[in-house]
Amino acid sequence: MPSMRPLDRLAKAVSPVLSPLAKPLTTPLTPQDFLSLINPLSSARQLRGVVTSVVPETTDTATIHFRPGHGWDPHMAGQWARVGVEIDGVRHWRSYSLTTAAGEDPAITVHAEGLVSDSLVQRTRPGDVLHLDVPQGDFVLPEHPRPLLMLTAGSGLTPVMSMIRTLVGRRDDADVVLVHSSRSAEDALFAEELAELSTAHPGLRVVHWYSGERGRIDLTSTDTLDELCPDWPSRAAYACGPPEMLDAAERLWHDADARHSLVIERFAPVVLDGQGGEGGVVTFLRSDREIEVDGSTTLLEAAESAGVMMPSGCRMGICHTCLTPLRAGKVRDLRTGEVHGDEGQSIQTCVSAAAGPCHLEI
Template identity: 30%
Template structure:
């Protein structure tokens, strides 16, 4: 990529800040109108609520701002390439995306999209596509060639289906042949591919692996989603409801080898795991791994949920804390009922605050991992800011695009 191209791309950063979301909204509109088969890859609900457009706009803006120091974008590239790999995005998809992106830039910017600007962005996109496809092909090769690995999507048999709470159900999966399953890192996810009856397209969703690797089974724990008023029920919650209602023990589902970059860092620092709602799924996997494999690394498992009937893995977490002295659990209930017992069901009433959390934290430098709904994530960020926790000690994963472009930009 020529230096003059980099300078032009960087000069467009203010324009992207102003028009980025409009550009990506236009991009997705024409992309799907002319390539409807891509709905087999993209989640329609994220298109309807605008989340995908905001997420893409934030990523493009971050790329433009760092075009001459790409080493600072490693986290963003890893997150996107792992997601692409779980969706089986292939090199031939990139020219299609690039064409529609440049067309959207022309449409939105009009005369400001000069030939020089379009040439620069064409070169920038080509550079990014080369980086992404290189990483993705490596992930495909590793997934295929690792012990027990496979390419694409393979059938896994539902050995057990376990109700964990009013909204969360676990699926214990194994190879139909009894063959060993590939290992994975705590925090990674399993992509599940399904076609719901009467739906025109297949859909793929990523579900965190909620139990530490054992070589023979995977456990995913799925929250049954309901559709907000502004999103068609047929789109939001389509796959989670299908799994809850229609997939039973003995059935098979199609799954990808595990992917994801929200994983534990290998060091000796204490760990605080903060989860809200279904964000408990990667957190409990991390907690189990740390409890069983680290005799000296202190762990604080913090979980917040609305009430007892929404509290998944209550007994499992308490058992881990009881069996491993270096692991502690702290549970918040927003609503406590007369039947709830403090110290058994929950520890603190209300939402997580700095005043209620601070007495339980470690005095030395600590790694913080957090996952949950948008509001929970924002609250945790505020607490960590007040605690002056450096960004280098924070690791997070969002299960859906944030409704705020500002937040998506910060994530990117």
């Protein structure tokens, strides 16, 4: 991790000394609240980062580099972090893969799709402040060196790019085959950098698959992988992309008795088919709103369509940021099909749907 900048060092040095002396003068605010006016990264309440650059990748995708404040943990290659953005006075949280090499100042590569991602791509400028949470996730490189196969599609390349940047050029024993699917050459993320890396380092081989020309990668049999990477069964495999591709990869590796060699990163929860149930009228008590939804619509989606601002983060049942008290009714966990609910129970709205009428305390 790079050394602290002058303002960061100043904030860290003076805070323990001045805070006890200044507290009586700043109550009900804290000395850190005033210090944050000088240095926006100085906050005892919320981890923050300042945007250092915004780099366009494609027509609707950009990489946002930021310098995190004190409290940030250096990320491992492949991890993700929650990022909070202020939009019209409301803070929205989303989770994004970190695309820089392990230990470097972080960056996220964002596709302009949805309220938060569109705002990040279209409106973010150097000097803007992002709210942050520490890096998380188990989609990381193996502990010991071994040949790797990276199978990605679309934005599924983002966590794998961190792995490639960490390995290639740093380890002479790197042996990586990347098979990346995109609609066309114009849509392919990091294409120029990957070409340069593969030219400079024989341990990296990049295979581009353009679905606009060839259709989706066929994983119903081993034929395509046998052609693209003949020794794939002997490699540790990392896959990230659309749910359909990941589901097919899981079946293929299972049938090949190699499932222990496959690690998957999903950007959406695994929802069981046919587990939606009956749905119902959802009432948001404090917001004085209600909406009728089917049994496959998550409570988070229902709230947003009704204009209710809900807490959210990963939107796939991992971070628990969306926990909201249930005041009446039952909900169904779309991952397991389980129906549950007691008054006052906190539920994950991003993976739960109404199982009949229900009331939420928000």
